[in-house]
Amino acid sequence: MSTFDIPIGPQHPALPEPLLLKLEVEGESVVGVDFDVSYMHRGIEKLLETKTYFQGLPLVERICGICNAAHGLCYTLNVEKLYDKEIPSRAQYLRVVVEELSRIHSHLLWLGVAAFEIGFNTMFMYTWRDREHVMDMLEAITGNRVTTEYSQIGGVRRDISPELAEKLLKTMDVVEERTKYYIKVALTEPTIAKRTQGVGYLSPEDAKATCSVGPVIRASGIKFDVRADDPYAAHDEIPFNVITYDSCDVFGRIIVRAQELLECVNMIRYALKNLPSGPFRIKLPMKPNAGEALTRVEAPRGELLHYTLCEGTPKPYRYKVRTPTLANLGALRAMLTSKGRYVVNIGDVPIIYGSIDPCICCTARVQFIDVKKGKAWTWTLDEIRNMSKKVKA
């Protein structure tokens, strides 16, 4: 039987962001896959070099609209490492509250998107409706729905009042009740089970080999969570469980994310009850000390990594961001390739792709542009390897 290529993307209803999946298809089953993520270049890292560390924060939050709180937190933790100053623990607790709130909103959003990918529009509408409660709370705490910019260099933007904390706890009750309902639906609904069980299989060995992160690796049964392994902010004081599931498929990723929602709710409750008193922000000078800093944060999608090199000026010499989607792309290739009894259907491609919670715009950041010739191109891994060999020689 002859194969033929089907391009999915860069413009496709299932993909909110530009990505090209070249599927080699035999009938309805996918036998080969190749993808290209380099459609979106925003030059954020270069732009960060032209701004001071304080000006950079709003820009960093805009790397990703959905995990903006994680990006902002990672950035501030990273920059604070250059200062050698103790950050008040009230600020650290409040950072965790907002980080976990944004994780709830991200996971609820993902549940909706996953339901949409398998054509379950009702579930999509319900999860996004319930997510509004969380968005309202984020707006009340930070002053904005999406670009929260709550975590600032030296602490947090504003304190949380007791009334607001009370309101937040009430919202958490609503979220908990709804989440339990969604877990029940995911576990019992027959069509969800049919579309997700045994789909997008990623064995624990493959998950390790492809360096996947976040809910993807946890759904393959491996305990890997930066919050537990390398605690930051107040995560060393707030107890929580690392959720894992061993089904290694899309169903497992749904369950992991849904149960993480319950963990988030408990963490927020604990943080609000045990909120230390004291200042919520300290003033830091514009100029950090010279040096390097590297921080890892567990974003909703997985491990997020920020690196900076400072030469003692207010502006960074270099700023580097590694987003979780980039780490999960290798796993995506493993999931999308049929091997042996495991067959990937065309109909499964959107949900498998969606199951890593992709955010392509945060991912692609390297492009070479020759201004004189008016040419733009990207490098493959082999070309970069060859280049490094040349440099060594």
Place this chain on the structure above:
Amino acid sequence: MEISITFGYHTVFDCEVDRVMSMLSELLKNLFKKRATVLYPEEKDKVHVPEGYRGKLEFYREKCIGCTLCYQVCPSYTIEIITDEKGKRPVFNLARCTYCGQCEDICPTKSIHLTKQFEIISLDKKDLVVK
């Protein structure tokens, strides 16, 4: 509840009705609920804007001491420093503003305030300049 039909050892048909019910009951409940949508331009009073929302910027000239700190923290070059009869002062071009609120936070005399006003659209660029 489970319906199943078997001939001898062969199950020809089985169906768990409960599994469908969890979603069905929710669907029928929603049939009698009020819609979740807020019809925004028609129902403006239903849009709840919380205290501390970062909306349109207000500037109080009498409080400003001309320290230019806001100019230094602004990430998007919204602020231009000009000199008037009382000394240095900022001028804000809201067309560029990202509503991050850093200028409000850093201002030592609280002369900048972000209001709850979120409808900022204008057909004329000049309306977006706050003096």
Place this chain on the structure above:
Amino acid sequence: MSLESYLIEMLKVLVFPGFIFIFILALFYEWFDRKFYAKLQNRVGPLYAGPFGILQPLADLIKLLSKEDIVPKGVDRMLFTAAPLFSLTLSIFATLLLPIFSYKGILSFEGDLVITVVLLTFLCIITFFAGIASYNRFAIIGAERSFLQLIGYEIPLMISVVSVALNAHSLSIQNIVLSQKNMWYILGPNILGFIVFLFAAQAELERIPFDLPEAEQEIIAGWNIDYSGRRLAMFRLAKNIELVFLCGLAATLFLGGPLGPVVPGYEAIFFTIYFIIKSIFVLAILTIVRALFARLRIDQIVSFSWKYLLPLAIIQFLIVRLIV
């Protein structure tokens, strides 16, 4: 035939219960489907065009009709033009068989039940040709899927229809309606057949969970990906008329069609109202099914049809066979 009776026949075909009535009914059913679906999902649905957005389907249709007519390069021009026309013609023709205002439709003859089932298959075949005509990868996959789906639901659908005919001892719709004077078949032995018919109708109409031929997230728009403007409008209208037809057929075969208590002398009005109420009841069930499930995969659809629908249909047939 005198001129008067000729004119009356013409009016029947063109106005009531013919083309214009069916056209209005189709748009109304689409509105009802969308509004009810939105209500189930806690949304508003169509809102602005007319009261409660009731004119929204008409507005969509007019918008599509006024758009530029595009024939992409490389399509089979003749088939590409003919498919929407055939689809619309066949679905309108099918609705003429429905008993809307009396015991029989405008067209009525012994064996018209067979024609309805044949027309349903033809509509699916036209879908296939429409997809093939546009030589697009996604369209070809969609067309292929629509045929695979047909293999699944066609046989259970026919068996469920046949068991009704067996119950009524007749292959004509008129006699089936008349035989339900005492008891509707859904209340009698044909409840299983009704369930099978609903699922098959859902598959025929390409709605969730059987909307694979035009699954948006997978193959964009499937077989109608290249159709735009007035061709798409024709397809959409045909789909809506098919919706009226299938809901009406379910109401006719299982819910007693236009029967109900009437004031003598006003049968036509009462029959029409009963017909609409009953078919909207069927439509509401179809909409709930649409909101209740996720989309199945193609292999799952075929196995679902053969594992669940076919045994159900056969059991239904056996029950009827034993009783009659």
